[in-house]
Amino acid sequence: xxxxxxxxxxxxxxxxxxxxxxxxxxxxxxxxxxxxxxxxxxxxxxxxxxxxxxxxxxxxxxxxxxxxxxxxxxxxxxxxxxxxxxxxxxxxxxxxxxxxxxxxxxxxxxxxxxxxxxxxxxx
Amino acid sequence: xxxxxxxxxxxxxxxxxxxxxxxxxxxxxxxxxxxxxxxxxxxxxxxxxxxxxxxxxxxxxxxxxxxxxxxxxxxxxxxxxxxxxxxxxxxxxxxxxxxxxxxxxxxxxxx
Numbered sequence: 086x087x088x089x090x091x092x093x094x095x096x097x098x099x100x101x102x103x104x105x106x107x108x109x110x111x112x113x114x115x116x117x118x119x120x121x122x123x124x125x126x127x128x129x130x131x132x133x134x135x136x137x138x139x140x141x142x143x144x145x146x147x148x149x150x151x152x153x154x155x156x157x158x159x160x161x162x163x164x165x166x167x168x169x170x171x172x173x174x175x176x177x178x179x180x181x182x183x184x185x186x187x188x189x190x191x192x193x194x195x196x197x198x199x200x201x202x203x204x205x206x207x208x
Numbered sequence: 209x210x211x212x213x214x215x216x217x218x219x220x221x222x223x224x225x226x227x228x229x230x231x232x233x234x235x236x237x238x239x240x241x242x243x244x245x246x247x248x249x250x251x252x253x254x255x256x257x258x259x260x261x262x263x264x265x266x267x268x269x270x271x272x273x274x275x276x277x278x279x280x281x282x283x284x285x286x287x288x289x290x291x292x293x294x295x296x297x298x299x300x301x302x303x304x305x306x307x308x309x310x311x312x313x314x315x316x317x318x319x
Contacts, residue, residue: 120308122254129211129313130246130254130297132306146306185259193301193308194244196265198253 087111087197089181094202097171107164107181107199115139115159118184118191121166124201125177133179134166135193138186171206178203212237212298212311219317225286228314230298231279236309238279242301245274245283248313249294257296258283285316293318 093105107119121133134145134155143155154167164181179202182195213231220226230237230245237243245258256265258274261281271292273284281300285292298311 122310129295130248130299130310132299132308132310135308144307146308148306180253182254185256192259193242193299194256194259195246195254196256198255200253 087183089183089197089199091179091181091199091202094179094204096205096207098208099172099206101171102167102169103171103204105166105168105179105181105202105204107166109162109164109181109183112183112197114157114162116189117186119155119157119164120182120184120193120195121153121155121164122180122182122195122198123175123177124180125174128177135184135191136164137191138189168204171204173206176204176206211309212300214296214298214311214314216312217315217317219319220285220288221319222288222290224288225284226288226316228283228285228296228298228316230281230283230300230311232281232300232302232309233279233304235304236300236302237276237281237298239303240301241276243274243276243281244299245272245281246297246299246310247294248297254297288318290318292316 183197185194185196246254248254262274
């Protein structure tokens with residue numbers, strides 16, 4: 086079955102950088118687009134970024150453009166999110182999710198999600 | 209990019225039907241048939257419940273249905289059950305800045 090496992094969260098000081106990873110299994114990773122979504126404490130879901138199945142195209146939310154980089158390693162079935170200049174309001178649970186990609190066309194429907202990894206930005 | 213607008217909470221008794229609204233603009237909900245709904249139990253992975261406005265993924269109960277009129281999409285849950293108590297989020301493709309936006313979220317309580 087589809088499994089997505091995030092890692093890399095923890096406590097990080099403001100202004101520092103962090104790299105999150107998402108290990109995928111149970112499906113042909115390079116056939117699917119992948120997304121990152123986060124949820125701040127007590128807040129709703131916030132879409133952050135998407136990467137196409139071949140890594141050739143990426144899109145970002147306005148709120149993180151310039152501070153985040155999404156990437157993937159299809160040889161290792163792994164998705165990454167690098168975040169720079171972290172702020173207190175970046176605190177939250179970060180989820181990776183699979184796109185309901187059909188024949189290489191992304192739908193922006195997130196049909197499988199990981200359990201999330203908690204990032205706390207604090208001095 | 210503003211989130212789509214949902215009521216903060218909706219409640220109903222077991223067996224009843226409830227509807228959750230999701231209001232956007234012509235740049236997102238109103239302009240495209242790319243609306244989806246997610247169920248999110250706190251501490252767990254969110255689950256896709258509806259896509260393409262009204263389609264259900266395999267395994268999702270037919271008690272869940274979706275529709276859209278103008279700039280407002282709706283999720284209807286019929287025959288409300290205790291396990292339906294959760295947070296629900298709509299989402300839509302958008303042509304204004306951020307390409308994918310979630311709603312503000314609705315907490316459903318089963319009385």
